[in-house]
Amino acid sequence: MGMRRAKTARTAPTDTVLTMEDSMTARFRRAISDPVISRSPAHLRNQALNFAAETESRIVELTSRIAHLEALAVTDDLTGLLNRRGFENVLQRNLLSAARYDEAGLLAYLDLDGFKSINDEHGHLAGDELLRIVGYFLKQNIRATDYAARVGGDEFAVLFVRAQNAPARERARSLVRGIDKLSFRHNGKTVVVRASLGLAYYDANSEQAELLARADAAMYADKKKGSRAARMIING
Template identity: 40%
Template sequence: MGNDHRFNERTFAMSLHATVTILPPAQNSAPVTLPAPWGEEQPRLDRHIELWLSETARLLGATPLPTDESRRSDVLRLALALAEAERIIKAQQAEIEKLEALSLNDDLTGLFNWRGFNRQVSVGLAEAQRTGIGGVLIYVDIDDFKKINDTYGHAAGNAVLREIAGLLSHKVRQHDSVGRLGGDEFAALLTRTSAAQGFRRVRDIAQALEQVTILHDGIAIPVTASVGAVAFSPDDSPEALLERADRRMYDCKRGRTRLEVA
């Protein structure tokens, strides 16, 4: 049905009562009783009812709207069925969107998960191909994360993961993307930026990561991370870009430096 003729829940209930009051119930069906008084709104509601029924009649190819009460009653029943079907479809669409969001996001941090971040990389590279402007991909790996879990417990480890996720999210722009790729690995995609500008921001992120201390249950937990970053161009592929950034991060970790860029 057209947007102009849709009701909110309250108006729909009023219109349903008004229409059933006017038209007889279907054969062998129980009468429908709903509370009414509407006062000054009644004439406007009557007009909405007519528009609603006329729209249903048009969709059914039964225009103009029948004047015979029995035929109008048929149109009413079909209108109610269409409205209920529309409600069910909307509920199903909302559930599908919810499930899709869950499949693309990490439950603990709210960031993109591996699947969601890979999708963002593909979108970012497609944008780079359209605009000719590349960007920078950052890989972050928390140092000795297993030791943090073993020493302070998994709740403390989760607090560390959420803190790093918040720091990275705060350090990027709205159109950039941040993901938790699994375990203690994170990534950030900086789009629409030159390599020089992107690496300046990478160094800012690396410096911020060097100063992280998590306070958990009254205990201060120092956290360090290894960071690798690579510039990308419109000619890059998602797989090659992710592999290069991952390799840079491990170069950093093996060299015990805090940042590797290329």
């Protein structure tokens, strides 16, 4: 049997804002009910302005905090790319846009070859470093309008938005060629990275589940060719 996670009560970010607002409202009401303050209109006006300014400042602060927490929910903490949830949200939005405006694009799936053997032989620190390097490379080599994500352990995805088939496919293959040139040192050895690639073109009629399945199948077909494998090279 799988382990059960203990249920913990969580307070929604918006609840935090409302609680803070209620507290400040109560303070304001207590202030204006003070008989001394009530006899001083100028003092009352200043109190109202101070509470309004404080309330606005706290709401801005909490709104920024909520936005930060929402970003964390869709971000992979190791690579800084979108996680699966964030990527599927982006994909859904772009497929809806494609259907409405008759747009097209390309979904690329990338899987790192031999990743398990690196973890097994050299530890998870080496595997994590490899993932960070690939994530950084993808982030630096896609257009500002495109999206990159780590969607699984060693699986990445790139969404080429509003892109023609042939140029987008060439950009995806260029990414893989770039990944194949990546390397890093670990315990006196050089880890050379290799990746398999699966591509699926989408248009106004594409559905998300079918598109993901096509890209995934194409990636595994590429991996079966066995033409690429990550390996450890001992210098000297």
